[in-house]
Amino acid sequence: MKIGVVGLGSMGFGIATSLLRSGHDVYGADVNAEAVERLRAMGGSKVDPKSAAAELNALVVVVLNSDQTEEVLFGDRGLVSELAPGAVVIMCVTVAPDYARSVAYRCATRGLHFLDAPISGGSVKAANGRLSIMASGAPQAFAAARPALDAMAEKVFELGDSAGAGSAMKAVNQMLAGIHIAAMAEAITFGITQGISPETFLEVIPVCAGTSWMLENRAPHVVEGDYTPRSAIDIWPKDLGIVLDVARKSKFAAPITAAVLQQFIAAAGMGLGREDDAAVAKVYARTAGLKLPRQEMPETADRETGWRP
Structure with a gap:
């Protein structure tokens, strides 16, 4: 297939290379x-996707949000008007279900297939096609997208024949993922106040009932003091904001999600927005006057408080 990939960040670049390994012609833009x-x-x-649009069989969109998606698909240089009827748009962006339904309708009016197809797994799994x-989306959309999906994913959950269901499930996933990251940060810093080193925390908790995939994936970043962004803090005010907007429209209270959102907003306000999302632990550490591994003590902290390496 000839496949355009718009958005070559950590996830999009991995998707593009997985498509290349599977033998597809890949046209990237970022x-x-x-x-x-x-x-x-x-x-x-x-050749860029815009120039090759009329020849593309599929367009994979892996940008940050609905505003960027709107620009890519329907803006002044939008690709939807250039794609040939029968091509499939695979939207991998975290958006509200109503927006996914809107994109599906507008694609259909131009004879295009559309899949509401948010992704999960992180940059490593993206690079490995897992x-x-x-x-x-409609069965015809799944059929048109199948070769691309097979290259990109270890598991494709088919959640219904109309757009919106995929984005609704992603909202549920992001609710849990954001909560689990913040819970890891809260727990590892709470442990420091009790004399438990981050290394000991990481040795014990992953084999106990309190563990989670996010804890096991993100806690090592705190222990190593490595906040190179695999998934950045800045993603979470956007994603959890979507979750809360959807919840509000459904008259559903989500108090835990709301509290977690404030921690990520606080982290962004501290200038940590481009750091790995495990850096939300720095919010807890700063509040408690604690030192995390390879982190300088806050100037206002009690130097006799907290764990010492």
Whole structure:
């Protein structure tokens, strides 16, 4: 297949390389020219998706939010007007279900298939073609997208024949994922106040009932003091904001999610927005006057408080 991939961040770049390994012709686009050149050096097409749009069988959209999706698909240089009827748009962005339904309707008016197909699994699984995809759309859309999905994902959940169901499931997933990251941060810093080193926390908790996938994946970042962004703090005010908007429209109270959102907003306010989302632990550490591994003590902290390496 000839497949355009718009958005070559940590997830999108992994998707693009997985498609390349499966033998597809991949046309990449991103505001970061370096990412585009890196993909081309690995075998991606030298032609951008806009120029090749009429020949594409599929367009995978892996940008940040609905505003960027709108620009990519329907803006002044939007690709939907250039795609040939019968092509499939695979939207992997975390958006509200109502927005996914809107995109599906507008694609259908131009004779295009559409899959509401948010993704989960992180950058490593994206690069290995082992994502989980929560997808919904017409059977014809699944059929048109199948070769791309097979290259991208270890598991494709088919959640219904109309758009919106995939995004609804992603909202549920993001609610849990955000809560679990913040819970890890709260627990590891609480442990420090009790004289438990982060290393000991990481040795014990993953084999106890209090563990979670997010704890096991993110706690090592805190222990190593490595906040290189695999998934950035800035993602969570957006994603949890979507969750709470959907909940509000459904008249559903989500107090735990609301509290967690405030911790991520606080982290962004501390200037941590581009750091790994495990850096939300720094919010707890700062409040308690604690030192995390490889982190300087806050100037206002009690130097006799907390764990010492």
